[in-house]
Amino acid sequence: AKPLSSHMEARGKFLEFPHASAPIRALMFDLVSTVENRLDSQLSPCTLPPDVQYFENQNGNAQASLQIRSGLNSSSIDFILGSWIHCELPTGALNITSLSAYLNSSTDAPNFLIELIQSSPTSLIFILDLPPRKDLVLDPDYLHTFYESTKLDTYRQMLEKVPEVRPYFSPTLYIRCAVSPTAIMVRIETESGESARTEEIVRSYVDPVAKELLEIWLNQCACAEREVEETDKAYLEKRDSVNRSKTIEIDLASSFPRLFGQEVADRVIGEIRKVYTGT
Amino acid sequence: AKPLSSHMEARGKFLEFPHASAPIRALMFDLVSTVENRLDSQLSPCTLPPDVQYFENQNGNAQASLQIRSGLNSSSIDFILGSWIHCELPTGALNITSLSAYLNSSTDAPNFLIELIQSSPTSLIFILDLPPRKDLVLDPDYLHTFYESTKLDTYRQMLEKVPEVRPYFSPTLYIRCAVSPTAIMVRIETESGESARTEEIVRSYVDPVAKELLEIWLNQCACAEREVEETDKAYLEKRDSVNRSKTIEIDLASSFPRLFGQEVADRVIGEIRKVYTGT
Numbered sequence: 374a375k376p377l378s379s380h381m382e383a384r385g386k387f388l389e390f391p392h393a394s395a396p397i398r399a400l401m402f403d404l405v406s407t408v409e410n411r412l413d414s415q416l417s418p419c420t421l422p423p424d425v426q427y428f429e430n431q432n433g434n435a436q437a438s439l440q441i442r443s444g445l446n447s448s449s450i451d452f453i454l455g456s457w458i459h460c461e462l463p464t465g466a467l468n469i470t471s472l473s474a475y476l477n478s479s480t481d482a483p484n485f486l487i488e489l490i491q492s493s494p495t496s497l498i499f500i501l502d503l504p505p506r507k508d509l510v511l512d513p514d515y516l517h518t519f520y521e522s523t524k525l526d527t528y529r530q531m532l533e534k535v536p537e538v539r540p541y542f543s544p545t546l547y548i549r550c551a552v553s554p555t556a557i558m559v560r561i562e563t564e565s566g567e568s569a570r571t572e573e574i575v576r577s578y579v580d581p582v583a584k585e586l587l588e589i590w591l592n593q594c595a596c597a598e599r600e601v602e603e604t605d606k607a608y609l610e611k612r613d614s615v616n617r618s619k620t621i622e623i624d625l626a627s628s629f630p631r632l633f634g635q636e637v638a639d640r641v642i643g644e645i646r647k648v649y650t651g652t
Numbered sequence: 653a654k655p656l657s658s659h660m661e662a663r664g665k666f667l668e669f670p671h672a673s674a675p676i677r678a679l680m681f682d683l684v685s686t687v688e689n690r691l692d693s694q695l696s697p698c699t700l701p702p703d704v705q706y707f708e709n710q711n712g713n714a715q716a717s718l719q720i721r722s723g724l725n726s727s728s729i730d731f732i733l734g735s736w737i738h739c740e741l742p743t744g745a746l747n748i749t750s751l752s753a754y755l756n757s758s759t760d761a762p763n764f765l766i767e768l769i770q771s772s773p774t775s776l777i778f779i780l781d782l783p784p785r786k787d788l789v790l791d792p793d794y795l796h797t798f799y800e801s802t803k804l805d806t807y808r809q810m811l812e813k814v815p816e817v818r819p820y821f822s823p824t825l826y827i828r829c830a831v832s833p834t835a836i837m838v839r840i841e842t843e844s845g846e847s848a849r850t851e852e853i854v855r856s857y858v859d860p861v862a863k864e865l866l867e868i869w870l871n872q873c874a875c876a877e878r879e880v881e882e883t884d885k886a887y888l889e890k891r892d893s894v895n896r897s898k899t900i901e902i903d904l905a906s907s908f909p910r911l912f913g914q915e916v917a918d919r920v921i922g923e924i925r926k927v928y929t930g931t
Contacts, residue, residue, distance in 0.1 A: 508787035549833035
């Protein structure tokens with residue numbers, strides 16, 4: 374495939390979510406649009422090199438798209454990262470779509486994260502959370518402000534009641550630590566041949582819950598005025614930095630070389646690391 | 653009922669676990685004996701007043717027993733707390749048995765916690781964990797040392813495979829935050845009339861897993877040599893202190909006045925607070 378010629382073309386390719394199921398595609402497009410509409414004046418355009426905004430492996434059976442928009446200096450947004458990955462594996466197609474939003478140390482409010490991992494038409498892992506940026510054991514007020522008074526657990530409980538939905542325990546312990554106590558981490562498993570039911574669950578439950586949580590994040594985290602003292606700022610920077618390094622290691626460093634080859638993986642991870650570490 | 657006349661009698665009453673099912677009674681007795689045998693030289697006898705070691709409500713339909721043994725100055729054990737509570741409720745009998753072990757700030761190793769909440773012969777909540785004493789997001793090495801390299805998650809996975817076992821989400825978010833990513837928090841629910849199956853699950857799964865975890869805690873936490881710097885010590889003291897205050901608030905302050913009346917509740921909570929805060 375020929376490389377994409379422009380940022381505009383790469384952005385278009387990202388927003389297509391070409392391999393996701395129809396309801397996931399619609400949801401992801403809506404979430405990205407909502408974030409960008411609300412925060413547009415605070416965000417720079419994506420400046421990743423075109424061959425990082427879209428890339429494939431040599432065989433052409435693995436493709437991915439990546440968009441990162443950094444926040445302006447005056448904003449509390451550090452950056453917004455959207456991605457999709459599509460791989461033809463011997464076991465079937467793997468499709469991952471994700472959107473995450475990271476705040477900077479001018480605020481201690483939680484980040485936003487949604488990830489949908491579809492490993493077959495009838496098996497979907499759904500992760501949705503406002504990951505905390507402080508140690509909740511040490512800071513019950515923070516827990517109260519962002520998780521109790523916002524009644525975030527009601528959304529998790531709603532999903533839990535759907536018969537095809539089971540709690541999902543990530544095999545990576547660090548991921549379990551990094552999410553909030555109200556995180557939605559579930560596996561949606563329908564009978565073989567019932568991909569229509571999976572899509573129905575996405576439309577009826579995943580979609581509205583994801584949009585509600587994004588609204589809460591936009592109103593009460595991204596746009597909240599939080600006073601952060603200097604010592605807290607240093608703590609947040611340290612904690613964010615460890616968290617991001619571990620996230621790169623877990624999400625990318627282990628799987629990307631396998632999926633895309635070492636050269637592509639190094640190029641892409643290098644660019645992501647620059648954004649994560651602010652260098 | 654007449655008050656217990658001696659510490660010895662109170663201790664005997666505690667070790668009876670008179671209202672627990674046979675396999676839970678056997679397990680709790682074994683766990684307490686194991687801890688006491690291994691740590692005996694480091695522990696003072698229980699010095700709680702007799703009317704805190706055993707107490708009832710006015711109607712006599714709620715009873716409880718409490719034993720706390722503090723660690724000697726030279727020990728890294730802060731204290732060991734065992735308890736059982738029995739209440740006749742309109743919905744049936746509620747039986748709670750627990751054993752927890754708290755380390756002091758000479759070490760940063762995790763604590764130990766087991767709690768069994770039986771709300772009917774066919775419904776049992778089982779909580780087993782080595783609750784961390786540091787923020788695992790900020791300290792991946794700590795996560796690795798105590799949770800990854802010890803393969804603690806294999807025990808959770810073992811339980812998860814039993815068909816009657818479901819993940820349990822505590823309604824109290826703080827409790828979800830305070831446990832480790834490998835915590836066993838499950839509800840064991842059998843068909844009505846099948847209390848024998850509940851007992852079988854306790855014997856075959858709960859019992860061996862609890863004993864394994866206690867061994868790991870004794871060998872790798874209670875008896876581990878950990879170097880703790882002065883700044884870390886201050887951090888541990890702060891975090892332990894917040895954690896303990898919240899634990900009292902959640903476990904006791906809300907339910908004890910209701911179950912035992914305000915006077916008994918104040919007396920018991922006052923004594924527990926003394927131990928928790930070291931005053």
